[in-house]
Amino acid sequence: MADPMKQFEVTPIVPIQVGALDLSFTNSALFMVLAIAGATAFLTLSMRGRALVPTRWQSVAEVMYEVIANMVRDNVGSGGRRYFPFIFTLFMFVLFANVLGMIPGSFTVTSHIIVTFALATFIFIAVTIIGIVRHGAHFLSLFFPPGAPWWTGIILIPVEIVSYLSRPVSLSVRLFANMTVGHVLLKVIAGFVALMGIFGIVPFLFLIPLTALELGIAVLQAYIFTILTCVYLHDALHLH
Amino acid sequence: MSERIREPRSPAPSEGAGDQAGDAAGLSDLDRRLRAARARQATGGRKPTSIAGGQEGMGAGLRIAVELLAAVMVGTGIGWALDIWLGTRPWLLIVFFVVGSAAGFLNVYRTAKELDERAKARKAAAKADGQESGRP
Numbered sequence: 001m002a003d004p005m006k007q008f009e010v011t012p013i014v015p016i017q018v019g020a021l022d023l024s025f026t027n028s029a030l031f032m033v034l035a036i037a038g039a040t041a042f043l044t045l046s047m048r049g050r051a052l053v054p055t056r057w058q059s060v061a062e063v064m065y066e067v068i069a070n071m072v073r074d075n076v077g078s079g080g081r082r083y084f085p086f087i088f089t090l091f092m093f094v095l096f097a098n099v100l101g102m103i104p105g106s107f108t109v110t111s112h113i114i115v116t117f118a119l120a121t122f123i124f125i126a127v128t129i130i131g132i133v134r135h136g137a138h139f140l141s142l143f144f145p146p147g148a149p150w151w152t153g154i155i156l157i158p159v160e161i162v163s164y165l166s167r168p169v170s171l172s173v174r175l176f177a178n179m180t181v182g183h184v185l186l187k188v189i190a191g192f193v194a195l196m197g198i199f200g201i202v203p204f205l206f207l208i209p210l211t212a213l214e215l216g217i218a219v220l221q222a223y224i225f226t227i228l229t230c231v232y233l234h235d236a237l238h239l240h
Numbered sequence: 241m242s243e244r245i246r247e248p249r250s251p252a253p254s255e256g257a258g259d260q261a262g263d264a265a266g267l268s269d270l271d272r273r274l275r276a277a278r279a280r281q282a283t284g285g286r287k288p289t290s291i292a293g294g295q296e297g298m299g300a301g302l303r304i305a306v307e308l309l310a311a312v313m314v315g316t317g318i319g320w321a322l323d324i325w326l327g328t329r330p331w332l333l334i335v336f337f338v339v340g341s342a343a344g345f346l347n348v349y350r351t352a353k354e355l356d357e358r359a360k361a362r363k364a365a366a367k368a369d370g371q372e373s374g375r376p
Contacts, residue, residue, distance in 0.1 A: 155342075162315045162336070162343035170310035170347070174303060220299060231354070 002194075004187035008111055008180070028115070031107045035096035043092070064092070068226065075230035079237050087233075090119075091226040098179060098218035102211070110221075111179040113172060120172035123229050131236030142239050171228055178221045182214045300355050307347035315340015 012024035046057035054062055068088045072080045094110060101108025109115050131139045143160040144153055189207055193200040319336025323329045 158336075158339045159342045159346060162318065162340050163311055163346050165318070166307075166311040166314040166340075166343060166347060169314055170306050173310055174306045177306065178302065224299065224303070 002187070002191055004184050004191065007107070007183060007187060010112070027107045028109055028112065031097065031100060031109045032115075035093055035100055035109065038100065039092040039096045042096075067223075071227055071230055075227060076234045077238060080230070080233065083233060087226060087229060090123075090229060091222060094119075094175070094225050095219065095222035098222050099215070101179065101183070102215055102218055108179050108183055110175055111183055113176045116172035116176045117168065119225075120168040123171070123232065124168040127229075127232045127236045130233070131239075134237060135239060139236075139239070142235065167232060171225065175221050175225050178217055182217055186210060186214060303355075304348050304351055307351050308344040311344035311347050312337070312340045315343055 010026045010028050012022075012026050013030060014025040016023040016025060042057075043061055046055075046061040049055055049058060051058060065088070068091050069084065072084050072087055076083065097109040100106055101111065131142070135141075143157050143164065145156065145160075148156060186207070189203050189210065192203040193207065196203065315336045315338075316333065319333040319340075322332045322336070326332065
């Protein structure tokens with residue numbers, strides 16, 4: 001059976017070596033570029049007509065815009081409008097990276113923890129800076145629930161700080177785990193199709209709904225990643 | 241440049257005056273829909289945004305599991321790093337493992353509460369929608 005983990009291998013396409021640093025343009029980098037190019041091409045081409053009565057492509061683009069606009073309004077609340085461009089970009093990038101990964105033989109950028117962790121860490125640091133800039137020292141009240149007796153702070157403050165620091169980890173692990181597990185499962189079952197000869201029709205039939213499910217998860221995880229970013233942003237702007 | 245100015249394409253000017261009544265009706269209809277949309281916007285949110293559908297249950301379970309694990313991992317990691325830094329092995333690891341676990345449960349509690357609120361809001365919205373469409 002083909003190695004189900006082979007699909008996650010990062011291989012250099014254009015080797016670039018700067019001193020001791022390996023800055024090669026890899027298949028991972030290629031698919032990030034493809035995700036950005038795909039999202040940009042999709043949005044610009046579908047909105048080219050700018051028709052009052054949208055074409056099919058334009059409706060899809062408008063639905064995506066509306067879903068994220070509503071998400072920002074409902075989850076971030078007042079003052080969230082300013083961050084819409086970033087959140088929409090984030091959603092489109094993760095969505096295209098996830099969905100492109102569903103094409104057989106392609107590479108799933110988001111199945112690497114370092115990619116999702118870098119994204120999540122960037123969001124975490126940005127949100128923390130926004131919170132500190134807006135509220136100054138008052139931002140620290142995020143770590144102590146209002147109304148609790150002061151001495152409970154000895155326990156509550158470390159717990160709240162660890163809870164806060166766990167955000168980028170849970171955000172990145174969730175996306176990475178979902179994408180990796182799904183792709184491994186698909187590959188393992190696809191391996192059975194080849195192994196079982198004529199009876200391979202059974203795992204093959206199972207593969208069809210599984211692929212549909214994985215496609216759904218690819219979209220859902222992009223959505224969840226974005227909605228949690230909104231929730232964190234809300235906490236920074238409004239302090240609970 | 242001149243094309244930009246013309247952008248809001250008006251219907252062909254050859255339409256006769258007989259359509260004016262139709263236009264007026266269309267306008268009042270648009271007016272009514274606009275008002276409805278504005279009212280919806282003012283009440284702050286309509287349906288909670290969700291494309292989750294049937295995978296909601298599995299997604300929620302995974303989310304909660306990850307929340308718990310992440311906090312324990314971060315807590316233990318902090319304890320481990322502080323131990324190496326301060327040379328207090330293994331005490332801070334133990335303390336921060338407990339703190340991390342507590343943070344994990346706090347995360348789970350918050351996530352569950354949030355999911356619950358979301359589900360309730362969706363149910364309420366569905367109910368409101370049902371009443372709205374019930375009207376003639």
